[in-house]
Amino acid sequence: MRDNGARTLSGELLDWYDHNARALPWRVGPAARAAGVRPDPYAVWLSEIMLQQTTVVAVKPYFEAFTRRWPTVADLAAAEDADVMAAWAGLGYYARARNLLKCARVVAAEHGGIFPADHAELLKLPGIGPYTAAAIASIAFDIPATVLDGNVERVMARLHDEHTPLPAAKPILMDHAARLTPDERPGDHAQAVMDLGATICTPKNPACGLCPWRTACAAWEAGTHRELPKKTPKKAKPTRHGVAYLARRVDGAWLLETRPESGLLGGMLGWPGTEWVDLTAPLPGTEPPIRAEWRTLPEEARHTFTHFHLRLTLRTALLPMDREPERGAFVLPQDFSPADLPTLMRKAFDLARPR
DNA sequence: AAGTCGTGGGT
DNA sequence: TACCCAAGACT
Numbered sequence: 001m002r003d004n005g006a007r008t009l010s011g012e013l014l015d016w017y018d019h020n021a022r023a024l025p026w027r028v029g030p031a032a033r034a035a036g037v038r039p040d041p042y043a044v045w046l047s048e049i050m051l052q053q054t055t056v057v058a059v060k061p062y063f064e065a066f067t068r069r070w071p072t073v074a075d076l077a078a079a080e081d082a083d084v085m086a087a088w089a090g091l092g093y094y095a096r097a098r099n100l101l102k103c104a105r106v107v108a109a110e111h112g113g114i115f116p117a118d119h120a121e122l123l124k125l126p127g128i129g130p131y132t133a134a135a136i137a138s139i140a141f142d143i144p145a146t147v148l149d150g151n152v153e154r155v156m157a158r159l160h161d162e163h164t165p166l167p168a169a170k171p172i173l174m175d176h177a178a179r180l181t182p183d184e185r186p187g188d189h190a191q192a193v194m195d196l197g198a199t200i201c202t203p204k205n206p207a208c209g210l211c212p213w214r215t216a217c218a219a220w221e222a223g224t225h226r227e228l229p230k231k232t233p234k235k236a237k238p239t240r241h242g243v244a245y246l247a248r249r250v251d252g253a254w255l256l257e258t259r260p261e262s263g264l265l266g267g268m269l270g271w272p273g274t275e276w277v278d279l280t281a282p283l284p285g286t287e288p289p290i291r292a293e294w295r296t297l298p299e300e301a302r303h304t305f306t307h308f309h310l311r312l313t314l315r316t317a318l319l320p321m322d323r324e325p326e327r328g329a330f331v332l333p334q335d336f337s338p339a340d341l342p343t344l345m346r347k348a349f350d351l352a353r354p355r
Numbered sequence: 356a357a358g359t360c361g362t363g364g365g366t
Numbered sequence: 367t368a369c370c371c372a373a374g375a376c377t
Contacts, residue, residue, distance in 0.1 A: 051373040058363065058372085092361025095376075129375045139373095149373045194373055203371065204366075234369090264360065306360055343362060359377080366370080 009216060010182040010189055016212035017192035022199070024056065025063055030188055039187075041115040041140040042073045045103075048135045049096055049127055056198075062091050073115070076101070077108035082258070085267050086340035094342070098267050099127030117141040135190060144186040146178040151197025157229035158201060161218035165230040173229075239309040244273035244301070244345075245288050246352040249319045249330055254349075255289060256336075257328030264305065270345045272327045276310055283313065289327035292317035299351055303344040310344065316352045 018030045026047035028039045046066060050059040065087060070076040076084070081101060088097035103126045107115055115136065116122055122133040134145035153166060156173040164172060182189050200207045206225060208214050219225040247255035259270050272289035288294055294315040301312040338346050 048373060053361085053372055053374055055363075055372050090362075092363090093374085095360065096374090099375080127375070131374060135373065147373075150371080151373070191373090198373085266360085304362090306362090307358075356377095360375090362372100364371090366368100 009213065010180055012212045013192045013196065014182075014185055014188060017188055017195060020195070020199070021191070022056075022195055025060060027191065033185075033188060039140050041117075041136065043067065044136055044140040045073075045115060045128075045132075046100075048132045048139075049100055049103075050091065052096060052132070053093060054091065058091065062088070072113070073104050074108050074113045077104040077113075081267070086269070086337075089268065089340050089342055090346075092343075094266055094268055096127060098261065102126040103128065115140065117143065119143060119145050138190040139187040142185070142187045144181055144183050145190075146174065146181045147190045147194065148174045148177050149194060151194045151201075152177050154203065154229050155193055155197045155201045155213075158206075158219035158225045159213060159217050161222050161224055161228070163224075163228070163230055165232045167232070169229065237304065237308050239279040239311065240276040241279050241283060241311045241313065242274045242276035243283060243286065243313045243315060244271040244348050245290075245294070246271050246314060246316045246348060247290055247292060247319055247325075248316070248354070250321060252333040253330035254336055255319075255325055255328050256331050257289075265342050265344070268342045268345070269340055270342065271348055272325075273312070276308075276312075279311070287326070288315070288317075290317075290319065290323060290325040292319055292323075297351060301344065301348040301351055303347060312344070312348060314348055314352050 021027075021030050023029060026043045028037050047059065047063055050062055069087065070079055079101070084101050085094070085097055088094060106125060107113060117137070119133050119137040122128050122136050123130070128136070131147055131149050134147045137143040137145040138147060148170070153170070153173050156162065156176040157169065160176050162169055162172060177193070196211070196213070200211045208217070208220055208225060211217065214220055217225065219228050245255070249255070255272065256269050257272050259265050259268050261267050274284040274286040277284055294317050297314040297316060301314060303310045303312070338349050341349060
């Protein structure tokens with residue numbers, strides 16, 4: 001049961017949201033929503049997938065490009081896998097793109113191209129977990145589901161001065177968030193809490209003077225807002241190394257391969273190469289993907305992934321027309337764009353390209 | 356149920 | 367420089 005205090009808090013937050021909502025390409029703002037405009041569930045879903053662990057600034061151009069190229073879920077379901085992966089290149093967490101296509105095809109084939117207006121049904125779809133199911137249910141369909149993302153966790157930890165470290169604190173914070181979720185305007189409420197976390201209740205230097213919940217905030221009262229939420233310390237990243245082979249044919253074609261569906265950069269285009277092993281182990285010796293005179297570049301490509309650093313030794317070669325690769329396939333210049341590569345592979349290209 | 360899975364910007 | 371963080375999901 002939601003008490004009067006909770007109802008008041010949500011009301012104060014909605015008043016704040018009515019005047020301070022961020023204008024976002026995928027959002028129906030509070031005024032339009034009050035006038036009866038409904039969000040497009042496809043746009044809500046697409047934006048929520050893109051926004052998983054990704055900043056608004058990074059998502060904007062990708063969202064625009066995707067909706068321009070694939071205006072409906074049926075359009076996306078009919079797209080080629082390689083086109084979608086290339087369009088996602090640079091955004092990261094590529095399993096999202098693979099699941100995006102799977103989900104679009106399930107919605108098109110099993111739901112008549114209509115996203116189910118049901119939290120449990122949404123949760124069954126590929127790439128949609130607890131947060132995203134609640135976000136789509138509330139934002140697209142005004143179902144009173146509770147979103148718990150990084151913003152909401154931080155806001156709840158401070159509002160209730162909760163010192164239990166994440167992720168152990170999640171159930172507690174979810175309980176707090178659920179109590180605040182109103183039956184009226186649950187979609188605007190969900191977006192309002194996240195906007196509050198993104199613009200006022202920020203990780204560093206929160207703007208408590210502008211916060212509609214300041215007088216109710218237990219951490220503000222205790223003076224602990226700057227140290228919350230607590231988090232369990234992370235492990236240090238090890239460093240790995242490997243070799244990549246960048247072969248250019250005399251007609252300008254590059255030798256590329258599509259990486260395996262699962263694992264790091266799964267399903268993405270990349271340069272053939274060795275496994276990546278811990279720096280304490282010797283550099284793996286793998287046969288080059290094609291017979292050639294290989295030259296090792298003086299500079300290695302450096303890149304940091306979620307859980308390790310990578311130093312990639314780059315070897316290049318210029319090839320005649322009549323030589324068959326043992327791995328990968330040549331991609332003609334008119335079919336190749338560096339923008340289709342994940343960032344590591346694009347870094348390697350930038351170091352190896354003729355200039 | 357910890358580990359896996361990207362990237363860019365801010366500090 | 368090194369670390370943190372961002373509308374998490376999947377295994």
